[in-house]
Amino acid sequence: MSLAEEICEVVCEGFKVRKVPVGYSVLTPWTWFSGEPLTFFIREEKGQARLEDSGLLVADLQGMGLDLGSENRRALLASLLTEHRAFLDDDDSQFATEWMTIDRVASRIPEFLSFLLRVQDLLFLNRDKVRSTFKEDLASAIQDRFEGEAEIILGQAPIPRLPQYIVDILVAHRDGRNIAIFAGVSDVSVLQAVLFQKELQIKGIDDFTAFLIFEDMNGARVSQRNRSIAINSDLEIGDWGGGRLEVVEKVYRHVH
Structure with a gap:
């Protein structure tokens, strides 16, 4: 044969x-x-x-x-x-x-x-899996950069009087400053970050810095309108797709 x-x-x-x-x-x-x-x-x-x-x-x-x-x-x-x-x-x-x-x-x-x-x-990973993968990559990079300097907490509401705001990655630095990072993977997550930043301003909470980090600034999962809202807000913005090292260093500089 x-x-x-x-x-x-x-x-x-x-x-x-x-x-x-x-x-x-x-x-x-x-x-x-x-x-x-x-x-x-x-x-x-x-x-x-x-x-x-x-x-x-x-x-x-x-x-x-x-x-x-x-x-x-x-x-x-x-x-x-x-x-x-x-x-x-x-x-x-x-x-x-x-x-x-x-x-x-x-x-x-x-x-x-x-x-x-x-x-x-x-x-064709489902949306939750893609979101999870990006968050894991981001959290791992943040953990490595802040090793020994900060506690990294995932998926929690860090401010008791704002329990409705679940922060994807919280950097609780040893000097008392905090960085709340939202992963910009959908219109909902972007608007949550914008509203969180507004709440910090309204309530006079000054020991938190809010970051919104897009997986891809030009990605289709976030509308142009909501990207513009975020960019024009007081949020600190990062574009993971545009340079991972630069994003991590930008976060790091906010406590140094």
């Missing part, structure tokens, strides 16, 4: 296998998020073979906004890779399996296909 016949026997109808210079190209009946058919390759070298993507998937994912520099997103990707016995070849920016004998390749195809289908989920 030829390799092409063996592949078709292991998986299902709807696949098209053709010989190419590196080995075999396999066109699947499923589509990539871009609408193009999902294709992978079987590369053969010196009596061994491995499965690998088309070489464009990583670029496609990053082009659609997947930030592989994010520690949390990288961890999610690593978990998927481990689960499916695949890896990201950084030299070629390809998803691939390890090299194996040619007679083992067909049996690994369903597992590799499962990975290629599931990796797309990183683009």
Whole structure:
């Protein structure tokens, strides 16, 4: 039985296998998020073979906004890779399996296909998960910068007489000053930050500084109108997408 016949026997109808210079190209009946058919390759070298993507998937994912520099997103990707016995070849920016004998390749195809289908989920994390990931990245960076100087408190109302305002990240500095950080991931969170700042002014609370940090200042999840309201308010503003280090240093300077 030829390799092409063996592949078709292991998986299902709807696949098209053709010989190419590196080995075999396999066109699947499923589509990539871009609408193009999902294709992978079987590369053969010196009596061994491995499965690998088309070489464009990583670029496609990053082009659609997947930030592989994010520690949390990288961890999610690593978990998927481990689960499916695949890896990201950084030299070629390809998803691939390890090299194996040619007679083992067909049996690994369903597992590799499962990975290629599931990796797309990183683009379609539900809103709460995306929000959580950004907050975790931000909180981790703030924690590292203020280590030994401040207590970092997440998701609490720090002012008893303002219990309706849940602050995403509170920096309680040892000198008594506090920084209340709101993550700007939605219109609601932006307006909450604006109202919190107004309450500080009205009630004369001067030991708190309110920050609004956008995940992406130009992102679609916050309307232009509400971005303008926030920028024109007395909030301290940061743009995580425009420079993470600069944002953290801006926060740090407010207690130094």
